[in-house]
Amino acid sequence: MKKLINDPKTVVDESVEGFGMAHPDLVTVTSDPLFVARAGGASAGKVGIVSGGGSGHEPLHAGFVGYGMLSAAVPGAVFTSPTPDPIVAATLAVDGGAGVLHIVKNYTGDVLNFETAADLADAEGVRVVSVIVDDDVAVKDSLYTAGRRGVAGTVFVEKVAGAAAERGDDLDAVAAIATKANSVTRTMGVALAAGIVPHAGSPASPWPTTRSRSASASTASPGASGSSSSPPIGSSTDCWRRSWRTCRSKRETRSCCSSTAWVALR
Numbered sequence: 665m666k667k668l669i670n671d672p673k674t675v676v677d678e679s680v681e682g683f684g685m686a687h688p689d690l691v692t693v694t695s696d697p698l699f700v701a702r703a704g705g706a707s708a709g710k711v712g713i714v715s716g717g718g719s720g721h722e723p724l725h726a727g728f729v730g731y732g733m734l735s736a737a738v739p740g741a742v743f744t745s746p747t748p749d750p751i752v753a754a755t756l757a758v759d760g761g762a763g764v765l766h767i768v769k770n771y772t773g774d775v776l777n778f779e780t781a782a783d784l785a786d787a788e789g790v791r792v793v794s795v796i797v798d799d800d801v802a803v804k805d806s807l808y809t810a811g812r813r814g815v816a817g818t819v820f821v822e823k824v825a826g827a828a829a830e831r832g833d834d835l836d837a838v839a840a841i842a843t844k845a846n847s848v849t850r851t852m853g854v855a856l857a858a859g860i861v862p863h864a865g866s867p868a869s870p871w872p873t874t875r876s877r878s879a880s881a882s883t884a885s886p887g888a889s890g891s892s893s894s895p896p897i898g899s900s901t902d903c904w905r906r907s908w909r910t911c912r913s914k915r916e917t918r919s920c921c922s923s924t925a926w927v928a929l930r
Contacts, residue, residue, distance in 0.1 A: 712758030769814025
């Protein structure tokens, strides 16, 4: 993908700043430490919801800050978890007195940093409950993962939890419905090219352009398998059909593919 970048070292800061300037009616951007929060501040008496992760997967997570979804999103460097400091700042900023839910994708860095932030927020008097999202159906306990990864299914968890918080559910109830949503969500991704970290300037891994890779993560970690596409790059429908057959063979849950897959298979 071609993109305009002034300086790879500041690409995250500038992109988040631009996002805030484009949507001042919806979000506010705090630059030090960096996080995006819902415009208007914390909702009194309602549960705040914070998520975040490495940048490079937009609109996740900042694009889902707003009414009925996230209260705040914390972007890290590209493909890198945010550190605890901005997570704590975002958590304190969105606490309306009913506690805060952290929605955390299952990557080691994300889990550790959000755990640390939750402890620090608790020391400030804010109750935090965390829900770990692990929807990836294809890769479990590989060299690059600790259990299933959290990928596209995170959006569904954020939406369900956000709706529950907006209607006034308490923290335990919001956490329970988020946990339920995660438990019945499974996804599988298919990538047609390797990701490029801006400051590296080259693909994260060697990858022939005539191959597709199933179960690719939302980061630069490898997928479960690769296959030649026909024709080169191949049809997205064919790509999803192959992944769907793999997904079905896992026989792990009732909901086993992302919405993109359903569209392609219709």
